[in-house]
Structures are given as C-alpha cells and as structure tokens.
Amino acid sequence: MILRTERLVLRPPQAHDLEALHHIFSNTQAMRFWSHPAHETLEETQKTLDGMLWSHRETGLEFVVERDGVVIGKAGLWRLAELGYILHPDHWRQGLAREALRAIIDATWDKYPAQLEITADIDPRNSASAHLLAHLGFKLTHSARATIQINGKWYDSDYYTLLRPDPDGP
Template sequence: MILRTERLLLRPPQPEDLSALSRVFSNSDAMRYWSHSAHDSRSKTEKTLKGMIASSAETGLEFVIECNGEVVGKAGLWRVAELGYILHPDYWGHGLAREALEVIISATWERYPDLNEITAEIDPRNGASARLLTHFGFKLTHSARSTIQINGEWCDSDYYTLLRPDPDGPKPSVVF
C-alpha cells in the first residue's frame, strides 16, 4: 500500500532505504525518546529495517516517509495496532508527522474494519508526541514507571488509545 498526502509519499520500506534510515536512527535528538538509544552502526539500522519490512508484510501499514523524494522518517503500525513514528529533526515543526499520521490512521480503519482501537506508547517527557496524539483524539489510558532502560537511564511510559470513530460520523478521506 502506498499513501500520498499533499507533501508526502508513504511507502513500504525496502532494503535500499538503509542509508537514509541510518541518518534518522543514528541521530541522538531523533532517538531521545525512542525505545532504544541512537544507532552507532549501520548493522543496527539494518536490523531495524528488516523488522520494518517484516512488519509491513504483516500489517500492510508500516511506511517510510518521503518528502521531496528524500526518506525523512518512518511511521505506521509495527503490529496491529500499535502506532509508531519518527522523523529526522531537520523535518520537525513542519506538520509532517501530523500529515503522515492522518492518512495512516484513516487507512488503518479501512484496512481493519473490525479493529476497535489503535494504541501508542510514548515517553511522557515527549510533549510534542503527546500533543500530536491528542490532536487525533488519542486518550491517555495509563502510565507506568521505569518501563525501559536506555543508556543507563530508566524511562517511564505513557499509553494512549484511539477508539474507532462513530460509523455515523464524518469520514476522513484517504488518498491511495
């Protein structure tokens, strides 16, 4: 599945994305609130990319994000139905994550008509991510302390859920 927005192309990951994704996953700012530390080798990114490709085959909704022909991040469901996303910091603050998630969330409801909710787990210190999720109607369901250790630091987690919209409500459009 390929999704398009006004500025973005979201497509399944492929082995040729390794260099571009290494640029994202090796960036310590991008990885500050991720579930593991910044990659210090291409082999770590290669392992992540293989997982993304497998997830894409499983869910059909794991994407690399292209802006102006350049891979700038990833977003999608890495398992049904947990949402994840990351952008290189050069692309923060331009509404690209919001643009990407809008079509991914719509595509999720269309692809999985029996799915009742989408979940997301974030580090509570990541205020931008919390604002992004709440923009789409995600609700904080619970928090947990010391859920993961990254670079010797124990980090907490906030868990969010987005319920399927009312079938009688407005329908967002998805561009394929």
C-alpha cells in the first residue's frame, strides 16, 4: 500500500532506504526523544530498517515518508496498533508529521475495521509531539516513570490513545 497526501508519499520501506534513514537516525536532534541514542553506524540503522521491514509485513502500515522524492522520515504502525514516527529536523514545524499521521490513521481504520484504538507513547519532554497527538485527537491516558534507559539514564513515558470515531456520532 502506498499513501499519498498533498505533499508526501508514504511507501513501504525497502532495503535501499538504508543510507537515507541513517541520515535521520544518526541526527542527534531528531533522536533527542527517541527510545535509543542516535545511530553511530549503518549497522544500527540496518537493524532499525530490518524492524521496519518486519513491521510492514505484519501491519502493512509501516512507511518511509518521502517529500519531493527524498526520504525525510518514517511513520506508521510498528505493531498493531502502536503509532511511531520521526522526521528529520529540516522538515519540522511544517505540518508534515500531522499530514503523514492523518493518512496513516485513516488507512488504519480502513484496513482494520475491528481495530478500536491506536496508541502512542512519547517522552513527556517532547511537547511538540504531545501537541501533535492532541491535535490528532489522541488523549493522554497515563504516565509512567523510568520506562526507558538510554546510555545509563532513565526516562519517563506518556501514553496516548486515539479511539475509532463512532460512525453514528456527532
């Protein structure tokens, strides 16, 4: 499945995406709130890409995000139905993540009609991501302390849920 928005193409990950994804996953600013440190080697990014390939086979909704033919990030359901996303900082604050996630959310409801919710978890220090999720209709359900350890330091998590819209609703 390929999703197209006004400015983006969301397509399945492919083996040749390694270097483009490494450009994102090796960026310390992009990875500041991610669940592991910025990648130092292509081998680290290869493991992430392998996970994306597996995830796409499982959900059909794990995507590389392209703008004007250039890979600028990844977004999708890495397992049913947990949303994950990252864009290179050069593409922040332009509404691109919202555009990509809206397409993925709509595709999730279409592909999985029995799926009642989509979840996401973020680092609570990531206010831009919290704002994005709220804008998309996600609700903060709970928070937990010391959930992820990166380079010997523990970080907290906020957990969000988006419920399937009621077709008979307002």
